[in-house]
Amino acid sequence: MASHVPLLAVRPDEQSAFDTDMVKTRDFGATNGLMSPPSTMDDDFAEGPEAPMLPRVPPATRLPAAVRFPLVVLLSLSLSTLFYSLTADWIGVELAAISRTVEDEWQVGTVVAWKLAELSVAWYAGYDYKDLASLSCLSNLPYYFLLHTFYELHGLTCATALAIDMASIALPFALLRPLIHAHEPGRSPNQQVAHDPTISALMAVLGAAIYAVVVYGSLFTWLPAHLVFHFDHIRSVQHAHDATLHLLLGILIVPVGVATTHFLFTPAIGARGNPGITDPKLKPEAVRFDPEEASFAQTMAFNLGYGPDGFTKRGEVLAKRAAVLVACSAGNTLVRVLTTIDGTEPVGAVAWAGVWGLAATLTALAYGWAGNE
Template sequence: MPTLRRSAKRDVVQEILNVDDSARAIEPVATNLESIITNPDDGHIEALGVVNDAQGKRESKGKELAKAAVAAVDAPVAKRSKLPAGVQFPLLSLISFSISSLLYSFLNEWTGSELANVGKSLDSWVEVGVLASWRITELALGWFGNFDSLDLAGLNLLAHGPTMYLLSTFYNISAPTAIAAVAIEMASTFIPFQLLRPLSGVHAGAKGVANREIVTDVPIAIYTTLLSTIIYSITIFTAMHLTVPQALVLYFQDIPSVEPAYTANYVGILPVMLAFGFAARSFIFTPFAATGPTTEDRKLDEFDPVTATLGETLLWNLWGYTTRAKVIISRTLVAIVVTGVNTYLQTYITVPGVESAGAASWASTWAVAVSLVGIALALVGGEE
């Protein structure tokens, strides 16, 4: 690496690091830094590259301080569960199902079984098994995908909101009941994840997160939320006047009325779409913006198509992106799949008189909306 020459009289200061004031932890070695590498999962500083110094003792001292800085900046926000790894996910699933069952029982008591009276009775164990299996799949995706409680809360709003919006708009379910049902779905994932896994540095506001000034900037948060909301509003409004009415007439046999599809307007759907826009920004954009360069990114420059094998070349062409790009691509794909599959299953299995084609049509509308949001947020965030 290149050598930086500086005055021998210039002393390194602040040798004692304050872990609580981690933002100052790298100051003593700032003049020796060549690069800062962050972790792709939470944006924490993963490595500091220190350039060679003309004086050997200062080089050694700078490296020691760099290591201490990494430890200070990357200090965990909260301790992880001390339970055995093999027990954590089964326990998380059990807690999630228990919370969901308990809260839905309270909801039925509170609303006079309003939601149960509209929904279809699940008489087949196959249907129960499909819904339970998909729920476990959602939890596994979040757990093994290293998402935290806020990630799962936002993802569940995106996934369960469309079905509740359908019931509220076309099946005369009251707005408080629909909102409460979505809140139950969010709580049944937020609580167990919060108990067993600490918040990521992105959501906890850790000082070591890359691009922290962007992540915590209120105007940027408002702008990206409004952008997501507008995209959702335009997509759903357009579908309501083009594709949804035909699908409702053909494939929703017991629907009380399709008139709300024709009378839908921007003002009426905007408050609901604002919730979707906020959730999409939180799940997709925030982790994307908080991802800095990583050690994996350096390998992109080292790839040589001449010496690479066929498999390495194919992998490069399919997934040869920076870590930052991979974050928004993977998160957008997760949002599309979870939104589409969950909306389809919930609509087809739990709403009476709905045919498979109708459920697929309704689900695809929302999957398209979240995919457009992901593309727009990627363009706004840019690429380093």
């Protein structure tokens, strides 16, 4: 079955670069001379032969593994402190005006524990700096969107704070972790599809449109009244009433569209060992579904229409990343809203986080459909 993504087939003038027999073996991934870091959550499925070209590897990745993760944590916390200190006179005043006084030990502990949890998941899942920049953007954007829409913080203030959050977590990974296979430009059909500019642009628009529709639908109906009732110090709902679908799409298309494409679509399509999406006759090995012998995951996958052999490699990568994105978006929003914004209630924070979690879920499903999952 052909993929739903427009222009997914490799261009005809590039088809000659591939050997037909090699394509039909499903060994589309190349190690590029470097094995991906071990991961229990987001495997690159290293099954293919090595390519003659070596990727660019940050020198710091040669440090022992036991040293690199503590360095990531130290660098991330230090960069965050440094950047916020340098911009304190600019954005600190606005942020402090709406901030809750953090004095209790549980508040400080919750923030630090969540930061460590984010870094730990990202490190042991094998993510690179592109993954982390995208995940940080999608996880922190709901918080700053709330501050701008309902607390009247200047858009430039929110954008600067968001950039600091992204840089403080992405830069350490850029120094200490090489790019994953899917983010490396390569010659395999799947990599060329994943990095095709037209396809990436279409997927960015799709992801941003889904987020815009979900957020706009919530702002247009129930959400403002719900937040006013459960957030004591909301300054205005004028921005929420003035929001239009076109405005939201224009605002979200760059950060959200690019981030969802880099975090969800590109890794799912470009991961090693994927079944080839450029050959409509190529399918995973068929395995007769036996409900008595099948695992829970296989049964769930079969009931969702993924086939008798369960999830494909592409579907597995997408499902894992979607789960991480929803958990981080909702979890980070809850933690930051409840611990830093004065006058917030858990019911209101859950509602706001749920809107963005729903948008992430629908985007992942749309990318699954586009990738023929």
